[in-house]
Structures are given as C-alpha cells and as structure tokens.
Amino acid sequence: MGLAPYACHPDSSRGRRFKEPEAPTRTAFQRDRDRIIHCTAFRRLVYKTQVFLNHEGDLFRTRLTHSLEVAQLGRSIARSLGLNEDLVEAVALAHDLGHTPFGHAGQDALNACMKNQPSLQNAPHASEQAGFEHNLQSLRVVDALEERYPDFDGLNLTFETREGILKHCSPANAKRLCAQDASGVAVRFLTGGSPSLEAQLCNLADEIAYNAHDIDDGVRSGLLSMEQLEAVPLFARYHRLVLEKHPRLDGRRLLFEVIRRMLSDQVYDVIDTSRTSIETSKVGSVDDVRAHGTLVSFSAAMRDQSMELKQFLLRNLYRHPQVMETTERARCVVTELFAFYLDQPHEPPMSHQPDAHRARAVADYIAGMTDRFAIREHERLSGKVLFP
16 A cells, blocks of 8 residues: 555655765665664563563563554555655654653652752753653654664654654654754644644554553552452453453453453554544644644544553552562662762763763653662662662
8 A cells, every 4th residue: 555645754754963864775664774773772571561570570562562563553554545654663663762760760759850850940941851761862862862873863863753753752852852952843832733644643542552551460460450450441342352252262362362352453443443534633734734734543442442441550560569669669769779870970881971960961861771670789789779
C-alpha cells in the first residue's frame, strides 16, 4: 500500500537541524530508525524496567521490549491507514530513550530533586528548565546527549521524528525549546494544533501496549489474578469469548489468548475509527493534519473501556503494597545518588557536557543509568544494600 497524501513523505521532510547529504539507499526516516537502534541510550533500555525491577525476574517487560511492542503495533496500524511505517517505527523506538532507571519511580524522584534546585525554581524560560520529565529528556538524548558524530551532538534526527518523540511539553518548556531551536518542534504546544498522524499513532500504540503487557506481567508476578481481571469489562468480554470457544483452556494459554484478542480488537478499533475521522476531516496533507485536532483515536466505547482498565491497573498493580515498597527503595536510590553527585565535584565522570549546569548534568547522568548500574553505584557510594 502506498503512502496516503496526509502521511509524512520522507522527500518532503522538514529536514535535520544540521544539514547532511542524503543516504543513497535509505529514506530520511529509515536513517533515523537506524541511528536510534545503534545509539547507546537504546541499548540501555534492555536494563530499564517498566513496573517490575530487573532483579525481580528475567521475563518481565523492560523499556526495550516495550518499545519493540509499540513499534510492532504502530507499524500494523500505519500500514492499514497508509501512514509512514518507518517514521512510526523510529518514533516508537525512541519514545522512552529519556526514561530514568526504575520506571516512573525514578522519574518522580529525579523530578523532585530538580525542582528543589534554587537556581532553577524561578527561571522557567532559562536554558535549564526546572524539574525533570522523561518525554522531554528523550528529545534531549537525541538532540544533545548522544556522542556519535564528529560534526554535531546528538543524532541529528529529522523534524518529524523529533516531533513524535516530544509527546508532552509545558508552555514554559515549549518557549525555552522554541528559543533554542528554530525548527519549531515544540511550537504546537504554544499555538495549538497536532503532530503528524504517525506521531498520534505512536501515542496510542504506547497505551495499547503497556495496558496489555502490564496485565501479563501482573499475573506472572502473582500480584494480579484472573478473578480480579474478570471484573474489568474489557478483559471480561474476551475472557468469556475465549472460554466459549476453548472451554478447557486455562493458565498461561488462556491469559495469552485473552490478551491477543484484546490487542487485536483494539488495533481494529483504532484503524476503523481513525479512518473515518480522517475521511470526515478531509485533510489532504501533513500541514492539514497539524492544523487539525487529534484524528488517530479509539472509538468512544473502546476509549471508556481502556480507561477502566487503566484505572484498574493503577489501583491493583501500580499501587500494590509490594510494588509501592519497591518504589520507595528506588526513590531512595535516585534521591541519594543525586545528592551525592551534586556535593562531590569529582563524581561522576560527566565529560559529555562539562560546561552544563551541575544539577542538569547530574540529572542527565542518573537518567542514563540502567536499574542495575544505579543499584551498584548506590551501594558503592552509600554502603547500603537496598536491593539484596
């Protein structure tokens, strides 16, 4: 299937921040994808976790496996809508590059540490933003922190890939980015409008993927039961349909088949709903898409059921006492590492940005850590063993 007129065409890309000759055998978006896969931050994702930490089991999702699942779902939907699969894959593989160790617990701890820095609290438009947000950090990784090329910092990705990576952005941070970056990758957060359909699709594929795999990981861990999940309408519907066809199925096979059907129907729902929205909107170009509201979405019924599932996971998995106890230890590791590095100018080795604001350089260094490296560093510097 060829690209639709409202898809992002690589020949019409808004380009890179630093001009480079085109690759002879790859499109601009294929080149972005390849740069992401080969970068250091991407490799680190294998030891950065979602809900369960590295030491809790080898079969739980990591940021890497999650990113691959998002890319697979995204490409499947993109193909049906005539969107650019290579761009979807590039955005999907890069969207979590800025995530801290220990998932959202690490991000929350690092955000609190940065917000408590007096030099940043009253300067939201300065070159250093207050706080820490993993989505903004992902853009920072590909724009500045990767060190692979002789002529520029970062990966020098196309505008379209960077636009997709920047999923959220506060007005203050958007103003700061626009002042530093003439390409305007953050301008939509100040003027309204939407990103490309490929970027919208990645946002939704991310949600579909983590809802499904958190069910799987939750049951595998023993923190969720099938009986609990049967109280969730979205799960219960497919659970009933599977048992009607396979009445003797149980255990892992039953769970996998329920999740498979749930994933498939969510994908078909997004395709059908989005195709109708695109046709009704009469958008004929990427510029039309950016001037329009969101066009890639669930149907209203599927959106409601997806929200119910998210709320169930929040109550029963993410806030489970065992998860919360681990979360508190993870927060302690990040908070104490930040304080130590800030007070010790010889620690850590941060040669990648020697002139940067000290607090931001420390935040960059910690955000780049894997779970196990952060744990080892904390043990080395504090003498405490929080994760035996």
